[in-house]
Amino acid sequence: MSKRISPAWWPVLGLASPVLFPMLFVKNRRYKRNVEESRNLNKARIENASCLELPELEQFELTVLLEHKAASGFLGAPGVSYVIKTNKGSILFDLGFGSEMPALAHNAAKLNFKLNQVDALVISHLHPDHMGGFKAFRNNQIAMPPAFGKGNGMACFAPAEVGADGFETKIVQGPRMLPAGIASTGPLSRSLFFMGLTEEQAIVARLKHKGMVVITGCGHPSIETIIQMAKRLSDDPIYAIGGGLHFPVTDSPLRKPGLKVQMIWGTGKPPWQKITEQDLEQTIENLNAVCPKHIFLSPHDTCDYALQRFKTSLNCQTHILESGVTYSF
Numbered sequence: 001m002s003k004r005i006s007p008a009w010w011p012v013l014g015l016a017s018p019v020l021f022p023m024l025f026v027k028n029r030r031y032k033r034n035v036e037e038s039r040n041l042n043k044a045r046i047e048n049a050s051c052l053e054l055p056e057l058e059q060f061e062l063t064v065l066l067e068h069k070a071a072s073g074f075l076g077a078p079g080v081s082y083v084i085k086t087n088k089g090s091i092l093f094d095l096g097f098g099s100e101m102p103a104l105a106h107n108a109a110k111l112n113f114k115l116n117q118v119d120a121l122v123i124s125h126l127h128p129d130h131m132g133g134f135k136a137f138r139n140n141q142i143a144m145p146p147a148f149g150k151g152n153g154m155a156c157f158a159p160a161e162v163g164a165d166g167f168e169t170k171i172v173q174g175p176r177m178l179p180a181g182i183a184s185t186g187p188l189s190r191s192l193f194f195m196g197l198t199e200e201q202a203i204v205a206r207l208k209h210k211g212m213v214v215i216t217g218c219g220h221p222s223i224e225t226i227i228q229m230a231k232r233l234s235d236d237p238i239y240a241i242g243g244g245l246h247f248p249v250t251d252s253p254l255r256k257p258g259l260k261v262q263m264i265w266g267t268g269k270p271p272w273q274k275i276t277e278q279d280l281e282q283t284i285e286n287l288n289a290v291c292p293k294h295i296f297l298s299p300h301d302t303c304d305y306a307l308q309r310f311k312t313s314l315n316c317q318t319h320i321l322e323s324g325v326t327y328s329f
Contacts, residue, residue, distance in 0.1 A: 003260075004252075004259070004260045004263045004264050004274075005258065005259060005260075005264065006257075006258030006259070008258050009258050009259070024270075024271070027193060027194070028193070028270055030196065031191055031192075031193045031270065034191030034196065034197045035191040037189070037191070037197065038189040038190055038191045038197060038221075041189045042188050042189055042221060042225055045174065045186060045187075045188065045229070046225075046228050046229050046232055048174075049174070049175050049186070049229060049232035049233060050232065050233075051232070051233060051234060051235065052175060052176075052177060052183050052233045052234070053177075054177075054181070054183055054204070054205065054206035054212075054233065054234050055088065055181045055206065056206055056207070056208040057086045057087060057088065057181050057205055057206060057207050057208060058086075058087045058208055059085070059086050059087040059328075060084070060085075060086050060205055060207055060213055060328070060329040061084070061085045061086075061326055061327065061328050061329070062082050062083070062084050062215070062242060062296070062321075062326070062327045062329070063082065063083040063084075063085070063111065063113075063325075063326040063327075064081075064082055064321050064322060064323050064324060064325055064326075064327075065081040065082065065083060065092075065096070065104060065107050065108055065111065065113060065323065066079050066080060066081040066096040066103055066104045066107060066300075066323055067080065067298060067299060067300055067321045067322055067323045068253045068298075068299040068300040069299045069320060069321070069322045069323070070103075070107075070322055070323035070324060071322045071323060071324040071325050073110065073324065074103075074106070074107050074110060074322070074323040074324030075102065075103035075106045075107060075323060076103060076322075076323050077096060077097060077101045077103035077104070077300075078129060078253040078254040078262075078300045078301070079094075079095075079096030079097045079101070079103075079104070079128075079129035079130065079300055080093075080094045080096055080124075080129065080130055080217055080218075080243070080244065080298060080300050081093070081094050081095050081096040081104055082094065082215070082243075083113065083117075083118060084180065084182065084203070084215070085180070086180045086181050086182065086205065087181075088179075088180050088181035089118075089119040089179050089180035089181070090117065090118045090119055090179075090180055091118055091119060091120045091121070091122050091178065091179055091180050091182060091203075092115065092118045092120070092121050092122070093122050093124065093203065093215065093217075094122075094123060094124055094130040094131075094217055095121075095123070095130065095131060095132040095142065095143065095144065095145070096129060096130070096132070097128060097129055097132065097133045097134075098131075098132030098133040098136060098143040098144070098145050099132075099133065099143065099145045099146065099147075100132075100133035100134060100135070101133075103323065104145055105145050105147045107323050107324055108145070108147065108148065109147065110324065111324065113148070114148060114149050115144070115148040115149040115150070115151065115154070116149055116152075118154075119154075119155075119179040119180055120154060120155045120156070120157060120178060120179045120180075121142075121144075121151070121154060121155070121156040121157070121164070121167060122156075122157045122178060122184070122201075122203060123142060123156065123157070123158045123159070123162070123217075124159070124200055124201055124202065124216065124217025124218065124243075125159055125160075125198060125199060125200035125201070125217055125218065125220065126140065126158070126159075126160055126162055126198075126199075127195070127198070127218070129254070129300065129301075130217050130218070131143065131162070132144065132145070139163070140161070140162050140163060141162065141163040141164070141165070142156065142158070142162055142163065142164040142167070144164075144165075144166070150166045151164065151165070151166030151167035152166060153166070153167070153168050154166075154167055154168065155167065155168050155170055155179070156168065156169050156170065157170050157172050157178055157184065157201075158170070158171060158172065159171075159172050159184075159186075159187035159199040159200060159201040160187065160199045172184050172186055172187060172201055173186065173187070174186040174187075175229070175232075175233055178203065181205065182203050182204070182205045183203065183204050183205070183233060184201045184202070184203055184204075185201055185202045185203070185204060185226060185229045185230060185233070186201060186229070187199035187200065187201050188200055188201070188202070188221035188225055188226060188229060189221060190220040190221045190222070190268060191268070192220065192268040193267075193268060193269060193270050193271065194265050194271075195265075195268075198220055200216075200217060200218065200219075200220045200221055202214055202215060202216045202217070202219075202226045202229075202230070202243070203215045204230050204233055204234070206234055206236055207239055207329060210239040210240075210293075210329075211236045211237040211238060211239030211240075211293075212230060212234050212236045212237065212238050212239055212240075213239060213240045213241075213242070213329055214226060214227065214230050214238060214240070214241045214242070215241075215242045215243045216241075216242070216243035216244055216245070216298075217243060217244055218243075218244040218246050218301055219243060219244050219245045219246050220246060220268065222283075223241065223245055223283065223286070223287065224283070224286050227241075227290055237291070238290050238291070238292045239292060239293055239294070239329070240292055240293060240294040240295070240296065240329050241287070241290075241292050241294075241295050241296070242294075242295070242296035242297075242298075242321070242327075243296070243298050243321075244298040244300060244301045244302065245283065245297065245298070245301070245302055245306075245310075246262075246266065246267075246268070246301045246302065247275060247279075247280055247283070247301075247302040247303065247306035248260070248262040248263045248266060248267065248275065248301065248302065248303050248306075249274075249275050249276075249277070249279075249280055249303055249305055249306045250303050250305040250306075251263070251303040251304065251305065252264075252266070252303070253299060253300055253301065253302075253303070254266070262301060263275075266301065280306055280309055284309065284310065284313045284314060287314055288313075288314060288315045291315070291316075292316050293316055293317065294316055294317045294318075294319065294329070295310070295314055295316055295317070295318045295319070296319045296320075296321055296327055297310055297318065297319065297320050297321065298321050299320055299321065307320055
């Protein structure tokens with residue numbers, strides 16, 4: 001297994017150490033404070049949540065505009081963008097890296113997707129691979145690819161304060177209904193070492209005669225925490241779980257020269273710690289305890305090794321999401 005940081009970077013890190021070590025010390029203090037704050041926030045949010053009047057949906061389809069893996073003729077990139085269609089409407093969930101990588105526009109054109117085909121834009125969390133790219137992240141401004149068309153006042157539901165030109169931005173502060181008969185879990189928190197306190201919302205829906213569907217962006221708050229909240233919103237069993245679980249155990253779908261970015265930046269842990277086999281085993285055990293019928297895994301933030309472990313160890317039908325494919329639940 002190749003290293004997270006190429007030896008070519010080691011002299012640079014050595015020279016930077018007088019600045020780097022104090023910075024890491026400060027970030028670690030902040031990280032530890034945020035861990036406690038995040039735990040308390042999520043505990044209070046889940047305890048205060050109550051059932052929503054989720055309609056029984058006859059139809060639930062997820063079309064992948066962007067994922068790291070791709071069907072023939074489509075492009076992959078380490079970001080997420082899904083079109084979710086129900087018998088009550090449709091939403092666009094996340095924007096990947098927007099126009100900063102060619103995959104999203106290419107796939108959307110191949111699928112004949114335009115923004116006017118959906119009722120709302122929903123952003124899971126404000127990270128570059130979900131809100132439209134690194135520039136969008138730096139500017140705290142959601143970046144819609146021009147080829148998609150303009151928002152024209154369409155609602156954009158986000159879990160934290162953000163700008164979105166052409167959209168009516170609605171900051172989701174707790175569990176609530178969204179268009180298309182879908183609901184948001186409301187923001188759930190996670191302390192990430194480099195990114196600070198991060199708020200992420202997942203979406204949930206209720207399928208007739210089946211149960212609940214839970215779709216995540218990255219699953220930063222942990223899938224266990226997200227499921228705890230989902231169970232407060234409906235008494236139905238969990239039928240399907242889809243999206244990112246964030247397990248770059250042995251590799252990183254997002255790379256820079258000499259750097260396995262998600263194994264350093266994207267674990268949420270201090271850079272001297274890794275996501276371990278024990279972490280992976282615990283999540284597999286917890287998911288099996290929930291007993292979903294289907295799991296649709298995102299490869300944009302999870303390595304092939306972890307995907308294979310999920311496929312062989314989960315007691316349900318396990319699918320790997322691919323750009324260009326429509327999945328019916």
